[in-house]
Amino acid sequence: MTDTAREPPPLHTDFHEVEDGEDLFPESPAAQQPQPASLPALDISTNSNGPKQDSLMDDDPEDLFAGATEEVSLDSPERDVLLSDGPSPAITPITPPTSVIAPRIGHAHDDMFTHSSFDEIEEEEGGDSFDVHISVSDPEKVGDGMNAYMAYKVSTKTSLSVFKQRDFSVKRRFSDFLGLHSKLASKYLHIGYIVPPAPEKSIVGMTKVKVGKEDQSSNEFVEKRRSALERYLMRTVKHPILLKDPDVLQFLENSELPRAVNTQALSSAGILRMVNKAADAVNKMTIKMNESDAWFEEKQQHFENLDVQLRKLHASVESLVCHRKELSVNTAQFAKSAAMLGNSEDHTALSRALSQLAEVEEKIDQLHQDQANADFYLFSELLGDYVRLITAVKGVFDHRIKTWQKWQDSQVLLLKKREAEAKLQFTNKPDKLQQAKDEIKELEGKVQQGERDFEQISKIIRKEVGRFEKERVKDFKTIIVKYLESLVQTQQQLIKYWEAFLPEAKAIS
């Protein structure tokens, strides 16, 4: 085995340099099999993904990895009320993938496994040339009164093998999206994957829609939401790990989905979430980590700065949109007034010219409105998305700190127990001594686990950040190009309108 010769890769290693331990894979299915059985009280078949699960088990090894997470997902959302992404999943007996791999103590395997599976996926991705396209469309109001909701059609077109079909669609409602996000968050955030945040709830917006006001602002709201949901799904599937996640697949493919009640703001889950968020905030302030890795420190600073700048930019783009709308209103008013003026003008040619002017101004007004929409949808929403994404990134960094803290805590505990054991050596209590020794052994395991967890999360974060930055550049580039194109178009239209008006003006005699 190539990996026996290898030590745990140092934290500073750049991901791309490390090779796959491809030899791992033949071994892993065998090693993996006992695991699911040892995990308490889990019946795989209760998962609606049953049949697919088996196929997952049989196919690529990295799907086993996904299969391992399957256990967790069965547990956290449905059993444990959706707690914050931090401590809880780790505390429950079923820890995420890292514990599944735990038995292979002292091996570089673990990190190798997860990391190389990641690599594998990327290779596969490269080969497939990422062919998944999701669109969210046809918002429909279902039901009436306060229980009404909007159902969206989620259509997927793909050629990837992980999906059952090439072209299919399902109906989903907003809380389904939120449910998907919370499942993914609880599974992945605390190991360091940047899970794209879901669009925000809006009580005001939804109430308007529910009440049935068919006006401009509620249409805008629905459109805004639809587009946000589409972007959310596209971002999620662009992530190579999340794409293979059974919850995501289930979301995209299953015609019926269990109602995600835990996403409601006023449910017990919601309240627990808020409490945990507050607790987290306090913890963040009290934990002071000795950052041994300059990369992380630099990156954290970088993201802080980025956050501030993006928020500023977002705010100013929003006010730009506002002003453009105001300009459009004023232009429309002027157009009307000019038309009236043209009517009362008794010199025929001038009258005609003035009416023309009114028309031109009206068209320009429409142009301004369209431009405002472009400003908004292209730019402003993108910025808003990224502000939220950066929050998720910061969350991931925070998890790393928490993981470190856990590791440190168990180390401290171990030290204490060792001292206690040393003391016990001199007393004549063999059974207590034995107990102490057992505890120490357990703690040693925990400490090692903590260290591994920490290294792993650090690794994953590095890779994720690299991916995130690449995606960010791509996203911004595309949007900027589109925005510029819309600006260019506006100018061209302006020219056309004024050029049409000019001869009319010249014709006045």
Next chain:
Amino acid sequence: MLVPGSGSALRSVSVDLNNDASLVIDIPDALCERDMVKFTVHTKTTLSSFQKPDFSVPRQHEDFIWLHDTLVETEEYAGLIIPPAPPKPDFESPREKMHKLGEGEASMTKEEYAKMKQELEAEYLAVFKKTVQVHEVFLQRLSSHPVLSKDRNFQIFLEYDQDLSVRRKNAKEMFGGFFKNMVKSADEVLISGIKEVDDFFEQEKTFLLDYFSKIKDSTAKAEKMTRSHKSRRGFLSKNANLGSVCELKNQKFEFLLEKLSDLFEKLRKVEGRVASDQELKLTELLRYYMRDIQAAKDLLYRRARALANYENSNKALDKARLKSRDIPQAEEHQQQCLQKFDRLSESAKKELTSFKGRRVMAFKKNLVEMAELEIKHAKVSLTAHPIKHTV
């Protein structure tokens, strides 16, 4: 702050009025001193009624107002459209900005401060140009009018090299003016009420009254629109923040963002020019003609008053005839009123016709120029978009 001479390009709201070379007036520069603007009025003339062929005098805005009011009050000119007085120079907006700039100096970066200062100076300049133009046009209209150009007070205004303040209205007279205006608007009802004997005037009256209200409305809306335009460009500048969003070691991307910031800067400048051009050509045009139409309405009012006087004198004559008393005075009075009225009507007709011609021409000129400028600016912004290709 001195402003270089305004060429004919700026004389946009009135068509070229200096056709008659015997009296050429312009305002080559002006000084802005705290609250006051001092205009240098320069006259070139071949007329013998002036002492020198070429001279300049400093004048303040109040002097212009004095001249206007004197002309309005001159009985002889009752049948003429007196060119509207130039509005008071309004430096309120740039002054506010300067204040803000001074306050915010500590909190802004050097570049931001320099940029704002530049903008501020440009705005000052724009307001300045506008006010110089408007004062100049007033004088030029006077000089090109066959009757008004010979006015004694006009000559004094142009020539008198001392301060005119002694001749200016004192507070009491101003009050008198205020009351006169009040009475006038009450009498506007009189105009519409009077039975018109002449078709021409009937038409003109209807047209002018209606047109005036429409143009007033249009002016207000145009002003609003122009204001929106101006404030909008302020936000494109914030997008310069984009550059800082970069923070990546990706060179191409950095380059792109830099170009983008540059682009937004350029667009902002263009927007600014569009806004001020629109203001000059469209809003100023409407504003000016609104005032001009008011002056035309004033003429109609005076004529209506004369008509009312004439009718009253008729009634008085009838009464005198009834009482067989003071008949010759009443007849005399009636004759005078009739003459006055006829005189007024005749000159008013001439004035109104030429007014219409002038107005149509000015509209045409400005609309054409505005359209051309808009096209030019749009084309300029298009060429500022080359970065699409570097992506």
